[in-house]
Amino acid sequence: MLELAILGLLQEAPMHGYELRKELTAKLGAIRAAISYGSLYPTLRRLQAAGWITEAAETPATAEEVPALTSRRGRVVYTITAEGKERFAELIAQTGPETYGDTGFGVHFAFFSRTDRATRLRILEGRRRTIEERREGLRDMLGRAAERLDAYTLELQRHGLDACEREVRWLEELIANERSGRAPTVPQDGTAGGRREDNSPPPPGETRKERP
Amino acid sequence: MLELAILGLLQEAPMHGYELRKELTAKLGAIRAAISYGSLYPTLRRLQAAGWITEAAETPATAEEVPALTSRRGRVVYTITAEGKERFAELIAQTGPETYGDTGFGVHFAFFSRTDRATRLRILEGRRRTIEERREGLRDMLGRAAERLDAYTLELQRHGLDACEREVRWLEELIANERSGRAPTVPQDGTAGGRREDNSPPPPGETRKERP
DNA sequence: GGTGCGATGTATCGGTCCGATACATCGCGG
């Protein structure tokens, strides 16, 4: 999962570890707290060993600033390679059980603007399936085996059930929107100069949430 | 976390691994999918080494059934010890950052009927704090840095923000209920014969959810 | 003028937990 997220972010721009973590936290803030360095650095090492990224010590630009005054501890900048981009494309197109779990789904969703529509639909539907099953399990529990559980556990189940129902509705909207939306899902490359303004696919949600 | 959950369940009745997993999945179904055996068995081993549980091969009751017909692979039944109960009490009373994370909170909450009210309140408030901070982070992101992110990531944040707001409201209710609730939180033991009907503390939620 | 503190930055280590896998028994329907 981290592998996918890192490759996805480095596709936008080269970065060093600290920055990568911040971006990661920003992009995935809705689903996981913060990525640990204990995961990040080993993974970066692994990606480099596989040839999907390269690491380079930061050079002081064009020697405009005095370079060796304090022998500054060099930041290590990571850049994605062509093989890395292939790897990313491969990972992002995969669908399967681990894609439908909480974390897996979140990461894939966060990179939906780099995913083709067919895959997006498969993932959204798989996720819906998964959540529906979880929902049924909770419903059963609250129906039949309710008397075996104490009040707090029951309340936890109710809250979970509520979250499931809500997410299913959210997914329905996204799926409907996805089916009817135009905008051809530009696969797009990267690297080349002009940081362009993100002409991303269909605007996912149109529903305004009103409170009663 | 698993440690706490196992000790908590074994306090209700001795069980073998498979059963333990099922009960675990039932009790925590709202927050995590299913506990892996790759976690369960090593943890049981660890708990036994620490003297908090004992394992015993299942004997065929009172030799009423023919015992050694097929040399049945014995089920291993785990029983909590007195030290185990102390350990559980110690763990359940702990509050701290890991208690406020998604998983930690869920597990603690699931055993609230064995937790004294003061601790319950501390945990609920700590959790609220944590979620409020996450919520603020998401709000900031959706306010300020919105243009840096693509439509899908934004939608993910919105959905996350919504979940945060909802959980905060849920926690508010629980806290209010907890403060005004009577019912003295019987710490209760276990073991002794009669499986009683769960006279648990205050009924957490009274609000009926109506749909608009 | 110094001094401490929070942000930036790289890195490792032990431990928890997951997913895949293996293997064996039991009861039931076809």
Place this chain on the structure above:
DNA sequence: CCGCGATGTATCGGACCGATACATCGCACC
């Protein structure tokens, strides 16, 4: 009588986390 799904115990490699260590920078405060 045979397969198949539920029951049951168990291990292994790998992903990820939390704590920790260490170093630099800029800025506020005294």
